[in-house]
Amino acid sequence: MKELVDVAKDYDTSGVHAELAEEEAVGKKKGVSSEKRLKGKIRGSSGTPYENGVYEIDITIPPQYPFEPPKMKFITKIWHPNISSQTGAICLDILKDQWSPALTIKTALLSLQALMDSPEPDDPQDAEVAKQYKTDREGFNRTAKFWNETYASEGSKDAAIDNVCAMGFDRQSALKALKDNNWDPQAAVNSLLGGI
Secondary structure (H helix, E strand, O other): OHHHHHHHOOHHHHOEEEEEOHHHHOOOOOOOOOOEEEEEEEEOOOOOOOOOOEEEEEEEEOOOOOOOOOEEEEOOOOOEOOEOOOOOEEOOHHHOOOOOOOOOHHHHHHHHHHHHHOOOOOOOOOHHHHHHHHHOHHHHHHHHHHHHHHHHOOOHHHHHHHHHHOOOOOHHHHHHHHHHOOOOHHHHHHHHOOOO
């Protein structure tokens, strides 16, 4: 809880934030688990294709924390060599073998923000994105910016809900389907149509 207070106090300057995930905040538990779930946020840095985007991160704190790293993955879709465009999995050494008990949730989120600013295409999580980054930087920047505007801009979620509702679905069903499908409108519609 002390770490959450620390990371929450300077979001305007640091661009990173974390809080208890909704299910933790209301006390819902599936079985007995000593893992904690957090939801992180990272604001895209200016001068990058992620500028003005807000990226949500799923954070699981294992029982052995801080002696074991938190498990993190992007909820918000992002086009980046070190983050899977499909699953949100992250390739970052401090979330694996370079973790130290001296690190915190805030330092992990700041490291993710730095990775967003400075991709490492030679150690990719997503080979297709890394290839584009290395061979067609202009195309990479266009695609990353498009994904940023589509999935991470403040108005993109409202627009996605409106688009699904325009297909004849009620707002509550559209919202649930979008949340369940990582805010991917096509996947949300498919699930609403029964997996067609």
